[in-house]
Amino acid sequence: MAQLLTGLVFLSDISRYSIAADTLSPIQPLRDGQTLVSAKETFALGFFSPGRSKNRYVGIWYNKRQGDQTTTVVWVANRSSSLSGTNGSLELNGNGTLTINSMIFLPMPMVALTNPVAQLLDDGNFVIREANSSEFAWQSFDYLTDTLLSGMKLGWDLRTGLNRNLTSWRSKDDPSPGSYVLSIDLEGIPHIIVWSGSTKKYRSRPWADVKVDDPQDMRHRYGLRFGFVNNKDEVYYMYNTTGTKLVGGVLMDQSGMTKHFLWVESTGMWNNFLNYPMNECQEYSRCGPFGVCNIDVWPICRCLQGFKPKSPQEWPLMDASSGCDRLTALDCKNRSDGFMTVTLAALPETSNAIVYTNISQDECRARCLKNCSCTAYAAVRNINGGGLGCVIWVTELIDLRISPHPTENVFVRLAAADLGN
């Protein structure tokens, strides 16, 4: 969202060349310069050139211009390959396949259709269906680029293996896949990860005990409703502005920030009201294993009680990434270890944690004590859609954050000598 797309070629030609419809049929190709416009004129689809590039792409953009005349592209078809001339023609085959200049350019319906139409809907979804049916044979909402619109699912269809993630543009001039991918990680308790190549950059809190539509949530105050769905068929995140006049989006931008936007009618501008990571403590593993990040103190990194900096030379230089070591080794066999309660802003990284459903907190503690690799446990409500659950960590604890609104109690295993009072 809010890509500053200057120098677009179709500027004043839209009405002249618009085929004045939201629907493409096999007898009527869409040529470069023409656009499909959704019923309420919220979104448009056509050929465009991003930024200073001369290459042509097929995309969907918000149909209102910002005050500075820039257009916001929200979806790009086959973003890795562009056309060089303005002679592009988007066609729907008789069997429901979309082609550009007769070349297939998108993953298309597996089943041939008999009387297909392609339609740009008012929520920004471009769909292919039988003319006499409302069931979609294909939809652009399954092939996300860098922007999540209301009604799009971010995440997994476990039945088909479809993994919908957001990938940043390479640059303002190039929509091909860039460095950052925002996706849903199913390991442990499902959560969002922003990847930079193969490095984790940001991690959301896991989706256990998440209050959907939490009135305290800032986004709720803007009228946005969020949903997490986690069942045997699907695991996804979605927001929904249906029934409101709001138009918004979540953008994975080229600098690795996840930005939330809403269109403000009175100013004719996007309001970028929320960004992740919000602060240094939200950067993944900012303080290393067993390090705790607290944005309200200086320096922001400290070791958990019972731990000391792993490389004392680096900590004074504000590089805490190596994390912390135990003062006293655990004494599992003697069963003298105990637990220290730490109240955190979110559960530590759960990717390598073991999750049990429907067991009590006492049983959770007992299972942790029994396993000499166990470093911590937490009792969690509403885990994976079930009742009371238990998370057991058998690795170093990563990504510990303290916030003014702590919510999660985590019980960290310490040797008796380090427990204090």
Ligand SMILES: *[C@@H]1O[C@H](CO)[C@@H](O)[C@H](O)[C@H]1NC(C)=O
């Ligand atoms: C379209 O134009 C480009 C560049 O002008 C040219 O290379 C290409 O062959 C043309 N394609 C068609 C189908 O005419």
Ligand SMILES: *[C@@H]1O[C@H](CO)[C@@H](O)[C@H](O)[C@H]1NC(C)=O
């Ligand atoms: C993108 O377009 C190129 C050229 O038409 C094609 O070879 C490729 O398969 C398309 N990619 C996808 C994902 O369909």
Ligand SMILES: *[C@@H]1O[C@H](CO)[C@@H](O)[C@H](O)[C@H]1NC(C)=O
């Ligand atoms: C539709 O037609 C194209 C060629 O026009 C072909 O490549 C494609 O396989 C056909 N799709 C189906 C599902 O039959």
Ligand SMILES: *[C@@H]1O[C@H](CO)[C@@H](O)[C@H](O)[C@H]1NC(C)=O
């Ligand atoms: C739609 O039309 C096809 C033939 O074009 C027909 O086979 C099918 O039964 C129709 N479906 C409905 C729901 O009317």
Ligand SMILES: *[C@@H]1O[C@H](CO)[C@@H](O)[C@H](O)[C@H]1NC(C)=O
């Ligand atoms: C993002 O989605 C693409 C397409 O499904 C997939 O190939 C890729 O592995 C995904 N990346 C991540 C980090 O989930």
Ligand SMILES: *[C@@H]1O[C@H](CO)[C@@H](O)[C@H](O)[C@H]1NC(C)=O
């Ligand atoms: C979005 O909200 C509307 C209005 O409350 C509701 O009818 C619709 O089912 C919701 N859609 C999704 C996909 O959650």
Ligand SMILES: *[C@@H]1O[C@H](CO)[C@@H](O)[C@H](O)[C@H]1NC(C)=O
């Ligand atoms: C176990 O406890 C006994 C008595 O408290 C102590 O002498 C012994 O060193 C402990 N063993 C280990 C491995 O710490």
Ligand SMILES: *[C@@H]1O[C@H](CO)[C@@H](O)[C@H](O)[C@H]1NC(C)=O
């Ligand atoms: C949860 O555990 C209790 C006691 O072990 C058992 O009675 C109950 O049926 C379990 N519930 C589920 C949903 O498995």
Ligand SMILES: *[C@@H]1O[C@H](CO)[C@@H](O)[C@H](O)[C@H]1NC(C)=O
């Ligand atoms: C402890 O948990 C780890 C991780 O599941 C497992 O590999 C190991 O076998 C367990 N050890 C015991 C003694 O149960």
